[in-house]
Amino acid sequence: MEHLQVYKFGGASVKDAAAILNLCRIVRDFGPQGPLVIVVSAMGKTTNALEEIYDLAYRGEDWNQQAARLAAYHENACEELAALIPSLNLPQLLKQLQHLVADLTEGLKFMHLVHLPESYDSGYDQVVSYGERFSTLLVSTALAQFLPDAAAQHVPAQLIVNTDETWREGKIEWAATEAHTKQFVTKALADGARILVTEGFIGGTADGRTTTLGREGSDYTAAILAYCLRAKSVTIWKDVAGLLNADPKIFPDTVRYPEISYRETIEMAYYGASVIHPKTLKPLADRGIPLYVKSFLDPAAEGTVIHDCQHPALAPAFIRKTDQCLLSFESKDFSFISEENLAVIFAALAQAKLKINVMQNSAISFSVCTDFSERRVHLLLDLLREQFKLHYNTGLTLFTIKNYDAASIQQLTAGRALLLEQRTRSTFQFVCK
Ligand SMILES: Nc1ncnc2c1ncn2[C@@H]1O[C@H](COP(=O)(O)OP(=O)(O)O)[C@@H](O)[C@H]1O
Numbered sequence: 001m002e003h004l005q006v007y008k009f010g011g012a013s014v015k016d017a018a019a020i021l022n023l024c025r026i027v028r029d030f031g032p033q034g035p036l037v038i039v040v041s042a043m044g045k046t047t048n049a050l051e052e053i054y055d056l057a058y059r060g061e062d063w064n065q066q067a068a069r070l071a072a073y074h075e076n077a078c079e080e081l082a083a084l085i086p087s088l089n090l091p092q093l094l095k096q097l098q099h100l101v102a103d104l105t106e107g108l109k110f111m112h113l114v115h116l117p118e119s120y121d122s123g124y125d126q127v128v129s130y131g132e133r134f135s136t137l138l139v140s141t142a143l144a145q146f147l148p149d150a151a152a153q154h155v156p157a158q159l160i161v162n163t164d165e166t167w168r169e170g171k172i173e174w175a176a177t178e179a180h181t182k183q184f185v186t187k188a189l190a191d192g193a194r195i196l197v198t199e200g201f202i203g204g205t206a207d208g209r210t211t212t213l214g215r216e217g218s219d220y221t222a223a224i225l226a227y228c229l230r231a232k233s234v235t236i237w238k239d240v241a242g243l244l245n246a247d248p249k250i251f252p253d254t255v256r257y258p259e260i261s262y263r264e265t266i267e268m269a270y271y272g273a274s275v276i277h278p279k280t281l282k283p284l285a286d287r288g289i290p291l292y293v294k295s296f297l298d299p300a301a302e303g304t305v306i307h308d309c310q311h312p313a314l315a316p317a318f319i320r321k322t323d324q325c326l327l328s329f330e331s332k333d334f335s336f337i338s339e340e341n342l343a344v345i346f347a348a349l350a351q352a353k354l355k356i357n358v359m360q361n362s363a364i365s366f367s368v369c370t371d372f373s374e375r376r377v378h379l380l381l382d383l384l385r386e387q388f389k390l391h392y393n394t395g396l397t398l399f400t401i402k403n404y405d406a407a408s409i410q411q412l413t414a415g416r417a418l419l420l421e422q423r424t425r426s427t428f429q430f431v432c433k
């Protein structure tokens with residue numbers, strides 16, 4: 001479907017009724033005339049709120065107040081949307097929302113009273129996925145009223161984005177996803193819809209259970225659907241002017257990259273540039289689909305295009321990852337760290353689902369820097385305690401400078417005590433307090 005485009009709207013761009021109206025205007029004023037698939041994230045900080053609710057429920061603590069606050073936030077958005085789009089049928093929208101809220105709270109009560117889910121992670125997906133289900137209901141309803149000619153239709157992501165049962169990080173079953181996506185989209189277009197709206201971040205297993213694709217995974221959903229539909233392009237609408245050389249919330253004086261290659265961007269995302277989910281680039285690069293990053297606050301502005309291109313050297317990019325943990329494994333008897341030891345350590349890291357951000361070895365010890373998760377680090381320690389002496393430090397920060405020069409290293413390292421440092425020809429990384 002080479003005319004089809006994919007838009008993705010993240011949490012900031014749907015955070016309240018005014019933001020949803022802005023989305024409708026972007027689609028009307030800047031959107032294509034042809035078919036458009038819209039991928040929607042949960043409103044504002046809803047996913048964090050659902051994580052908190054799930055944690056409380058899993059621990060057997062009271063989650064009712066937090067759940068009521070989340071329901072009120074969405075109800076309030078429905079009421080405000082109805083004031084902004086008078087043709088919207090508020091009682092019907094509220095009824096649909098309340099239905100979803102009731103499903104969510106039933107699930108939580110069931111877990112609380114009857115039995116815990118088979119694992120923390122499987123229960124997480126059933127609960128945390130509601131953020132996207134709520135937001136997609138609001139956005140698809142608003143679009144259907146705002147642009148009646150486009151006959152916007154909701155396509156449930158659980159039916160088209162097929163995954164295995166890797167909870168919280170569902171692995172895409174590509175053949176099934178491609179077949180179902182084509183089938184649902186073709187049918188909806190044949191029925192007269194021009195705009196299809198679906199949930200980002202969530203998928204479904206073959207037996208109908210909901211999975212999630214990893215935090216901030218809605219960008220990835222957009223790329224998956226674009227790949228399966230051989231779309232013309234993907235546009236992700238953000239609260240920044242495009243892909244910048246650093247996060248403007250952290251670093252002053254950022255510059256925008258008007259054009260950048262898939263390869264450079266994939267590395268920036270991998271090192272932690274949170275503007276794009278790291279898995280997003282591969283499906284697009286595989287099919288040569290350009291990715292536009294544009295500002296929903298200034299939709300007429302140029303933004304960034306990420307595609308297959310050659311460009312001159314880029315300004316150094318600065319990336320910060322907080323909440324890091326530096327773990328070191330030491331042999332107990334002064335024997336060298338061998339390949340056999342490393343195989344055991346890597347297997348345990350994979351089992352504990354701890355991803356390595358940086359690693360380094362010396363004669364008798366091996367160190368890795370990972371994102372910190374108390375639950376996962378403790379599992380790792382349990383797995384390896386017998387064989388190795390283990391030390392770990394938390395509350396650390398990992399900085400990466402891509403395309404570094406002497407001045408950028410000096411700028412970032414000045415006054416900091418470095419616990420680990422590493423450089424390749426293009427990348428300088430260090431971990432510090
Ligand atoms: N290199 C970068 N360029 C632009 N924005 C960045 C970069 N690195 C981090 N960011 C941050 O990413 C944010 C947008 O991404 P995100 O919050 O995931 O959006 P959404 O959830 O709305 O999709 C920006 O507000 C900015 O703070």
Ligand SMILES: N[C@@H](CC(=O)OP(=O)(O)O)C(=O)O
Pocket residue numbers: 009010011012041042047048131200201214215216217218219
């Ligand atoms: N709502 C999910 C998925 C997502 O992609 O969100 P956003 O597009 O707002 O980063 C999360 O917060 O993780």
